[in-house]
Amino acid sequence: xxxxxxxxxxxxxxxxxxxxxxxxxxxxxxxxxxxxxxxxxxxxxxxxxxxxxxxxxxxxxxxxxxxxxxxxxxxxxxxxxxxxxx
Numbered sequence: 001x002x003x004x005x006x007x008x009x010x011x012x013x014x015x016x017x018x019x020x021x022x023x024x025x026x027x028x029x030x031x032x033x034x035x036x037x038x039x040x041x042x043x044x045x046x047x048x049x050x051x052x053x054x055x056x057x058x059x060x061x062x063x064x065x066x067x068x069x070x071x072x073x074x075x076x077x078x079x080x081x082x083x084x085x086x
Contacts, residue, residue: 025080031060044080048073
């Protein structure tokens with residue numbers, strides 16, 4: 001793993017399942033299985049679409065929220081943190 005203050009690069013050899021299990025909150029790019037796994041494990045999860053091109057009701061999301069843009073991501077993240085504190 002490579003770390004700096006804001007970015008942590010993880011080897012491709014680390015399984016996504018292991019990474020999700022060790023995470024408190026999972027933000028995934030549309031449409032990857034990590035969000036589905038996080039949801040199954042009861043962890044706050046969303047798909048982050050920085051482009052705003054993915055439709056909020058896209059069936060490929062399997063009911064997982066699609067968050068568009070940085071401001072919406074910040075709002076979602078604050079709410080996700082609150083759910084962890086309850």
